[in-house]
Amino acid sequence: MRVHKVTLAVLAVAASLSLTACQGDDDSAGQNSPSSSAAASSSGGSGSADSGQGGATDSAGTDSGGTSGSSSGSAASGKGSAGSGSGSGSGQSGKAGTCRTDDLTITAKDTSISGEPDGTVTVQLTNRSGRSCTISGYAGVDLKTNAGSVSAQRVGKSTGPSVLKAGQATYFGISYPINDTGGSGVRVTGLLVTPPNETKTVSLAWPGGGSLPVTEGGGSPVKIGPVGSAGQGG
Numbered sequence: 001m002r003v004h005k006v007t008l009a010v011l012a013v014a015a016s017l018s019l020t021a022c023q024g025d026d027d028s029a030g031q032n033s034p035s036s037s038a039a040a041s042s043s044g045g046s047g048s049a050d051s052g053q054g055g056a057t058d059s060a061g062t063d064s065g066g067t068s069g070s071s072s073g074s075a076a077s078g079k080g081s082a083g084s085g086s087g088s089g090s091g092q093s094g095k096a097g098t099c100r101t102d103d104l105t106i107t108a109k110d111t112s113i114s115g116e117p118d119g120t121v122t123v124q125l126t127n128r129s130g131r132s133c134t135i136s137g138y139a140g141v142d143l144k145t146n147a148g149s150v151s152a153q154r155v156g157k158s159t160g161p162s163v164l165k166a167g168q169a170t171y172f173g174i175s176y177p178i179n180d181t182g183g184s185g186v187r188v189t190g191l192l193v194t195p196p197n198e199t200k201t202v203s204l205a206w207p208g209g210g211s212l213p214v215t216e217g218g219g220s221p222v223k224i225g226p227v228g229s230a231g232q233g234g
Contacts (some may be wrong), residue, residue: 071225077221096132096163101200104131110207111173111230120172121208122230123193127164140194141174141224143206146187150212150222152194158226171230176222178209196227 005056009043026032061094105126123141141152152174164170179185188211215221 005103006023054167072115096134099125099129099135099195100125100134101202103127103133103193104195106195106202106204107190108174108193108207110188110203112178114206117178118152118175119178121176121191121206122171123174124169124171125164125195125227126169132165134161134163134171135196135227138224138226139172139190139196140201141222142192143176143188143212144190144192144221145212146189149192151188151220151223153220154223154226155223156225156229159162159228164229170227170228172227173230174206174208174222174224177213177215179211179213181213183214185213187211208218 003142024099049217105128106123107126110119110124123139125135125139139155143150143152162170162208174191188206191206193204194201211229212221
């Protein structure tokens with residue numbers, strides 16, 4: 001019986017020691033769990049670094065977008081300035097230009113006064129261009145005759161440029177001697193008119209007397225006044 005009691009006591013001590021060892025293992029495992037939390041925390045730190053990189057990317061994208069927007073705004077502002085300059089140039093180019101031959105409708109009619117020694121033809125120049133133009137000085141005038149062309153002599157004084165609005169007209173007069181000699185004289189067959197400062201000529205029918213007297217000596221018997229002075233010729 002003594003032997004059995006000793007054996008039982010030894011077994012009880014061994015069991016007690018075994019239980020103590022198990023508790024120690026459990027405590028060690030519990031103490032190791034903070035290390036696992038630290039590892040998890042370290043892994044979370046790596047995720048924050050990625051997030052930080054993402055933040056840097058977002059920041060770079062914001063800066064890039066802001067800079068681009070600013071540049072675009074500056075470019076737009078520059079274009080606006082260019083547009084303003086273009087408008088100013090357009091205003092300057094809006095000034096009336098010179099009346100060209102193709103801008104004008106040119107007609108001639110007999111305005112002679114009975115009893116006067118000289119006949120008169122009035123030439124009308126009407127602006128048909130649809131815009132204003134300026135005209136001044138003397139037109140070129142030649143009478144076509146059976147003896148050749150007779151160029152008109154300029155008389156009077158030019159008054160400077162005048163503006164012809166669309167549809168407006170200006171005039172000048174041609175004076176010529178009436179053939180009352182009883183002879184055939186020089187037969188007039190046509191009228192050539194070249195507007196001031198132009199080289200293109202318009203051919204018209206001659207509305208005046210049918211002939212000019214034959215004259216001796218130099219000088220032209222045909223005279224014209226400046227544009228805008230109908231009746232000064234002569």
